[in-house]
Every structure is written in structure tokens, then in C-alpha cells.
Amino acid sequence: MFHSSLRIYYRFAVMMAVFLQMLSFGTLSAAPQAQIDQITVPLHVNTGNDQGYTIKVLSLRSANGFLIDIESMARALRLSFLKKNEGVLVLEESFGVPGSSCTAMINNSFVRVTSKDPERPFRIIQLKSTPLSIQSKIYLPVSQACRLFTIWLDREIVYNYSSSTMNAWLRGKRFGESLGMIGVVKKEELPLPQVELKPAEEAATVITGIEIENRANGAILSFSASGPPTQYSLLKPDSEGYVYFSFEKATCDVNSLSKIYSGGVVKAVTPKQFTEGGLQFTVALDNKSYVISSVEFHRDEKNNRYVLYVRSNADVQEIRKKEKEQQIAQVLSRDVEKWKLNTIVLDAGHGGKDPGTIGFNGTREKDVALNIVHDLGTFITQKWPDVNVVYTRKDDRFIPLHERGRIANQSGGKLFVSIHCNASPNRTARGSEVYILGPHKNKAALDVAMFENAVIRQEENFQEQYKGFSEEHLIMSSMAQNAFAKQSTTLAQNILKPVERQPVNNSRGVRQAGFMVLWTPSMPSVLVEVGYLSNAEEERMLRDRQVQTKVAYGIFRGLQVYRKNYETTSMAALAE
Numbered sequence: 278m279f280h281s282s283l284r285i286y287y288r289f290a291v292m293m294a295v296f297l298q299m300l301s302f303g304t305l306s307a308a309p310q311a312q313i314d315q316i317t318v319p320l321h322v323n324t325g326n327d328q329g330y331t332i333k334v335l336s337l338r339s340a341n342g343f344l345i346d347i348e349s350m351a352r353a354l355r356l357s358f359l360k361k362n363e364g365v366l367v368l369e370e371s372f373g374v375p376g377s378s379c380t381a382m383i384n385n386s387f388v389r390v391t392s393k394d395p396e397r398p399f400r401i402i403q404l405k406s407t408p409l410s411i412q413s414k415i416y417l418p419v420s421q422a423c424r425l426f427t428i429w430l431d432r433e434i435v436y437n438y439s440s441s442t443m444n445a446w447l448r449g450k451r452f453g454e455s456l457g458m459i460g461v462v463k464k465e466e467l468p469l470p471q472v473e474l475k476p477a478e479e480a481a482t483v484i485t486g487i488e489i490e491n492r493a494n495g496a497i498l499s500f501s502a503s504g505p506p507t508q509y510s511l512l513k514p515d516s517e518g519y520v521y522f523s524f525e526k527a528t529c530d531v532n533s534l535s536k537i538y539s540g541g542v543v544k545a546v547t548p549k550q551f552t553e554g555g556l557q558f559t560v561a562l563d564n565k566s567y568v569i570s571s572v573e574f575h576r577d578e579k580n581n582r583y584v585l586y587v588r589s590n591a592d593v594q595e596i597r598k599k600e601k602e603q604q605i606a607q608v609l610s611r612d613v614e615k616w617k618l619n620t621i622v623l624d625a626g627h628g629g630k631d632p633g634t635i636g637f638n639g640t641r642e643k644d645v646a647l648n649i650v651h652d653l654g655t656f657i658t659q660k661w662p663d664v665n666v667v668y669t670r671k672d673d674r675f676i677p678l679h680e681r682g683r684i685a686n687q688s689g690g691k692l693f694v695s696i697h698c699n700a701s702p703n704r705t706a707r708g709s710e711v712y713i714l715g716p717h718k719n720k721a722a723l724d725v726a727m728f729e730n731a732v733i734r735q736e737e738n739f740q741e742q743y744k745g746f747s748e749e750h751l752i753m754s755s756m757a758q759n760a761f762a763k764q765s766t767t768l769a770q771n772i773l774k775p776v777e778r779q780p781v782n783n784s785r786g787v788r789q790a791g792f793m794v795l796w797t798p799s800m801p802s803v804l805v806e807v808g809y810l811s812n813a814e815e816e817r818m819l820r821d822r823q824v825q826t827k828v829a830y831g832i833f834r835g836l837q838v839y840r841k842n843y844e845t846t847s848m849a850a851l852a853e
Contacts (some may be wrong), residue, residue: 284751305488314338318345318419318436320353320443334443337416343436345422347381347408347415353447354434357681366408366415370430372447379429383410390429396565402428407631419443431539463628482507482527484548484556484583487534490543498543498560498585499577502527509583511574518564527556534558542567542589550802557566562587602699618840621657622690622800625650626697629675634700637818642698643673645819649696652829657836685800693802694832700811700818706811711769712804764801764843771842772805772835 317333324330335349351358351368360367365382370376386407392398404425409416412782419436427434434445486501507595508525529548537545545561562569567589574585574712625647627633633642647670654666667688669681676684685693699710807828808815818824 283459293844316343317440318343318443318478320350320445322354322445322447324447328652335414336419337411341355341421342584344409344411344416346713347422349416350422350426350443354447364415365438370431372430374719376466377429379425381425382413383408383415388425388429391768418578428537445627481658481804484524484527484529484534484558487536487546487853489541489543492622494590495588496541496543497547498587500558500583500585502581504835506576506578506581509574509576511585513572514562518562520560520562520585520587522558522574522583524556526554528554529556536543541567541579542587552698558584560587560823579743618691618843619663620667620688620690621694621836622667622669622685622688623650623654624669624681624685624695626695627742628670628673631846634698634810636810636820637813637819638816640810640816642700642810645698645807645810645825646696647673648825649829649832652826653694653696653832656830656833660833660837661840685802692802694772694836695802695804695807696832697804699806699809701809702811704811707809707815708772709804709808711773713769714807765803767842768801768835768839771839772803772832773834774838784792 285777314337316338317332318336320334321331323327332353334353335346337344337346346359347366348358357369357371358367367377367378368381377390377392380389380391384407386404388402388404390402394397401424404416404417404421406421423434423436426432428443430447432447433444434443436443441764445500482505483503484500486504488499488501490497490499507527510523512521513525514520528550529549531550534546534548542563543560544563547559549557549559549560568589569587571588572585573588574583576583625643627643627646629643631643635641649669651671654668657664657666663687666809667684667690669684670676681695699706715830721835753813808817808819810819819828
């Protein structure tokens with residue numbers, strides 16, 4: 278009977294929400310002449326320790342108020358997208374452990390939150406307005422957008438009408454508060470019809486507020502009241518952890534006393550007013566994380582309060598230990614993600630109007646480098662599906678040197694590998710070399726760097742673009758790269774060993790030189806000279822497509838060794 282009534286209520290609520298949404302925003306679809314402006318709303322994000330950032334969120338402004346682009350706001354909060362099609366948007370968060378996903382659908386005011394822990398039940402968030410689809414984007418009124426992310430993420434996110442800005446505090450969890458006012462600093466920007474409950478006849482008691490005090494072994498819920506006392510009863514927890522506390526003749530503000538909590542045995546309090554004058558509070562307890570030993574209730578006559586005591590079997594030391602472990606797990610989870618080798622940037626040297634070095638038989642460096650980079654990227658993608666491969670160029674085009682470094686940094690790269698072919702006036706010079714950034718140790722290294730850097734003269738405004746790139750700048754860049762010097766050297770050595778076993782051999786070792794393409798990436802970076810096109814024998818081999826694939830596989834083998842040692846060392850350091 279209860280589930281049947283719940284289904285009827287759910288259907289009625291959905292139809293009513295859609296009807297109200299049509300009333301509120303009908304002008305957006307039914308009145309083409311209505312003025313709709315695309316604007317941005319600043320979102321100030323506080324990440325804790327006086328750190329944060331400000332980003333603009335896409336929105337629409339009409340006579341009815343602001344509509345927020347949910348995707349734009351999710352990106353601003355650095356959330357992940359799992360799905361978007363046919364009016365369905367699925368987002369994912371990892372602020373807490375184990376994280377959760379949120380599913381929103383257009384024309385449906387109910388949003389589903391699903392934990393990554395299959396043992397935890399899903400949650401339903403009810404919005405006052407249904408999401409709208411406008412020009413393939415999903416929108417919500419600004420207050421409801423803030424409400425959605427606040428309840429889902431359990432972080433404070435509000436819109437301030439006086440400054441026309443949104444503010445988000447992502448560091449700490451928020452405390453229990455009125456669900457009806459979440460996401461609002463001042464007045465509601467889109468007033469909705471209020472359903473006034475008929476007051477119960479001779480209602481003597483008004484519940485005016487709820488306070489919670491979490492203890493190590495439970496919680497105390499205090500219901501403050503005004504007026505003479507009334508009869509009350511308590512139905513103790515059922516198998517799902519719900520406690521029902523009822524008043525015979527009482528009333529309350531249902532919206533302001535609907536509350537959710539985090540981090541304790543009490544998860545939520547939901548009031549329900551009956552037309553006959555009764556009032557019932559449903560208290561949801563977390564009986565999966567806590568063993569509930571008793572629930573008791575009494576009236577504090579002196580202070581006109583009704584007090585609910587929830588006790589759990591708890592070892593205080595064990596609870597504190599678990600809390601500490603959870604905090605450590607959260608920090609480690611963030612650190613592990615930060616140290617994962619999950620993005621590799623591959624740079625094919627030269628390209629477009631810059632052919633690079635050209636062999637005696639017309640073999641162009643830019644073509645050989647691009648083929649090897651494509652093969653290397655294929656090996657990485659096939660063997661490491663969890664690693665994102667970023668290419669500075671994927672076809673025959675000219676990319677300025679400074680732009681290659683910018684691509685690497687903006688993509689969040691963890692490694693930068695630049696592929697080139699060598700050349701020398703000495704036609705007998707042969708073999709592979711791997712370079713890291715640093716002062717030129719000998720004339721041969723200087724000659725190679727000067728040749729590779731000469732490409733900047735083909736860039737527009739190169740004198741202005743590189744006016745600060747002097748010998749002093751090289752020294753400063755080398756000092757900045759010192760943070761990655763050991764890793765870059767290890768990477769270079771790991772790459773060189775398997776490359777030595779390829780058809781193009783006679784390794785010339787790991788060297789330092791001032792390659793401009795290595796100046797800007799903020800990550801371990803190497804430049805691989807796979808062989809000499811000025812050497813007739815090596816040119817013949819390097820123009821062979823099979824040899825190019827073998828060279829790419831040799832470089833990948835080096836990356837395998839580097840990744841294994843890198844992640845093992847990083848995880849060991851985190852565990853200390």
C-alpha cells in the first residue's frame with residue numbers, strides 16, 4: 278500500500294513539476310519574439326587554504342531570470358562527463374570516497390544520485406524547476422542549479438543576487454540546513470506558487486526548528502516547539518533505518534524543516550503534514566555504517582523541546598581511527614591521481630613548410646618523424662588504454678616551437694617526447710641520440726641544437742616571439758627543468774637502450790643541449806634523434822616503413838621501463 282501511494286505521488290509530482298515549468302518558461306519556447314541574451318555568470322570557487330579560482334559560466338537571461346548551462350557549470354567545478362544524449366546528462370564527482378554520479382533529464386524535476394559503492398542506496402533530489410533543453414544545451418534556473426550541485430556534492434554553492442555571482446566552497450562539507458533554501462542567498466529569482474496547507478483545527482503545537490548534535494556513539498536531535506504540548510509517539514527503526522516520530526496535533530514549515538546531514542548516524546529528517554492535523558517526521562538513519570543500539574524520545578518541558586536520542590554501538594578510538602584512515606585515503610587518492618603517468622605528449626619534429634633535414638635520396642625528416650610518432654602513439658593506445666596521447670601535430674603542418682610547449686602544458690602532460698632525425702657534414706656519422714635540456718656540453722651537441730632551433734626563422738614575428746630566448750634564458754630554463762632533470766635523464770636512458778637494438782643502431786648516448794622545443798614543457802622531456810639522414814645507409818633504413826615501426830616500438834619499450842619504475846617509486850613514496 279505504501280509503495281503504491283509513493284508511485285502515485287511520484288507521478289503526480291512529475292506532472293505538476295512539468296506543468297509549473299511550462300508556466301514559468303513557456304515564453305522561451307512559445308514566444309519567439311521574447312528577448313533571450315546569452316551571458317556569463319562569474320563563479321568564484323574556493324578550494325581551501327585561501328586558494329581558488331574564478332571562471333565564467335554560460336547562461337541565458339530572459340524576462341524570467343537567469344538560466345544556467347549545467348554542462349558549463351559542471352566543467353567549472355571540474356566534474357567529469359559520463360554521458361550526454363537525448364536529453365540525458367550524466368556527471369561524475371570524486372570529491373569524496375567512493376564518489377558518485379548524477380543523472381538529470383530534461384522535463385523531469387527528479388535527479389538521481391548513484392554512489393560508486395554498490396552497497397549504498399541511490400538518492401533522489403527534487404528540484405523546483407525541471408531542466409530545459411535549449412539549442413542542444415541543458416539549462417536550470419540559477420538557484421536550482423546551485424541547489425542541485427549543493428545537495429549532490431555536499432558542498433556549499435550559492436547565487437548572490439546583489440552581486441550577480443555564484444560562490445562555491447569545495448574544501449569542506451556543509452552542515453545540515455533547510456533544503457528549501459539551498460542555493461539561495463536572498464529572494465528566489467523565479468517565484469513559484471506556494472501551496473498553503475490548511476491549518477489543523479485546534480493545532481496547539483508548532484515545531485519551529487531542528488538541531489542536531491553528533492556524538493561519537495550516536496546523535497541527539499532536538500525539535501524546538503511553541504505552544505502547549507500535544508500527544509506524540511515514536512516508531513522505532515525499521516530494517517531500512519527509518520524512524521517515524523509523530524505528533525497528534527501539530528504543524529510546521531515543511532520546507533524549512535526538511536534537512537539532510539553528512540558525516541553522522543542521522544542522514545536526513547523529512548516532515549509530512551497530514552490534513553487531519555497530524556505531523557510526522559521521518560528520520561533516516563545510516564544503519565549500514567552504524568549499528569543502532571537504541572532510539573529513545575522524551576519531552577524537555579523546561580525548554581519546550583522534543584528530544585530524540587540515537588545511540589550506536591561505537592568504539593570511540595575505532596571511529597577516530599576510521600576517520601583518520603578515510604582522510605588519509607582521500608589525500609592518497611588525490612596524490613595517486615596526480616602522480617599517475619596518464620598523459621604523454623608526442624611531438625613530431627618540423628612539418629609543413631619546414632621539412633627538417635633532407636637525405637641524399639630526398640627523405641624528409643618531417644615525414645619520418647611523423648610516421649614514427651603515429652606508430653608510437655598506436656603502441657601506447659593499444660598497450661595502455663588508460664593513458665591519453667596528445668599530439669603536437671598529427672599531419673603535415675607547421676607548428677611553432679613555443680606552441681608545441683604550450684600544447685604540452687595545457688594538456689596536463691606527464692611526459693614530452695620529441696622525435697627528430699639528425700644530420701652532419703660528416704657523411705659517416707651515424708647512430709641514435711637522446712637529448713635532455715641543458716647547456717651544450719660539446720660542439721657536436723651545439724651543432725645539433727643550432728640546426729633544430731633554426732626553424733624559428735620560418736615563424737611569423739620570430740624576433741618578437743623569441744626575443745627573450747637568450748643564453749641566459751637557456752640557463753634559467755635549465756634550472757627550471759632541474760626539477761625534472763633526473764626523470765628526464767632516466768627517461769632518456771630507458772629509451773636509448775631498446776632503440777640501440779633496432780636496425781638504426783650505434784648509439785651515441787644521452788646528451789644535453791639547448792633545444793628550444795624543450796624549454797617550455799613543465800614535465801620530464803626528451804628529444805630523440807633516431808638516426809642520420811646524412812648517412813646513406815641510415816637514410817635507406819629510416820625511409821623503410823617497417824624500420825620506422827621498429828624504431829617506434831623500441832621507444833615504447835623504453836617508455837614501458839620508465840613507467841614501471843616511475844609509478845613503483847611514486848607509490849612507494851606515497852606509502853611512506
